[in-house]
Amino acid sequence: MIVEKIMININNMEKEEVEKRHIEKVYLESSHLVKRVQLVKTDHGQEIGIRLKESRDLVAGDVLYMDDKNLIMIEVISDDLLVISPRSLHEMGTIAHQLGNRHLPAQFEDDDMLVQYDYLVEDLLKELQITYKREDRKVKQAFRHIGHSHG
Incomplete structure (x- = not known):
């Protein structure tokens, strides 16, 4: 899977919309939030390519993928x-x-x-x-x- 656009930030979603989905997380060091192109892995082992078209940094809570049942989001390491x-x-x-x-x-x-x-x-x-x-x-x-x- 290649992500070219951030869908939404989880902090801007309704609580019910988040709770009805299975959540996978991509753990990133804060220094990696500035990279528009990178290969990452979720906490469930799924590889995702990030190639953002827009010039923006990633932010904690950014949703990389979402459907009716699943959601993949950015989590920042301390x-x-x-x-x-x-x-x-x-x-x-x-x-x-x-x-x-x-x-x-x-x-x-x-x-x-x-x-x-x-x-x-x-x-x-x-x-x-x-x-x-x-x-x-x-x-x-x-x-x-x-x-x-x-x-």
Whole structure:
């Protein structure tokens, strides 16, 4: 099977519509969500080719295939993250500036800033005395680098 278009995201479906189907999952690392062409395997062993025609990243919950009885969706594997919880606007500005200088992609959930684990960033957070914790957490989308050069 080759998937060229995402049908819907499971979060946008009615609960009854999901529950009446057998669900298979494709487990992906967050870094693979940016790949428009890839060969994946469901948790039931079914191989699926993904070749998206539209220019978009995959997102947790994207439905690759669905009929009256079955549904195949994307599930994201947990990442090793630093969850940064600044206590003030000053701390947020300081860490955002420091991470921006390193061109590290970040995501935000509520009042937390999420970055992929890096021991140098952890050392920086300790040095700046900024509150953080290290944890495995699923993200909904890929950490995407924003193109930029200093030249």
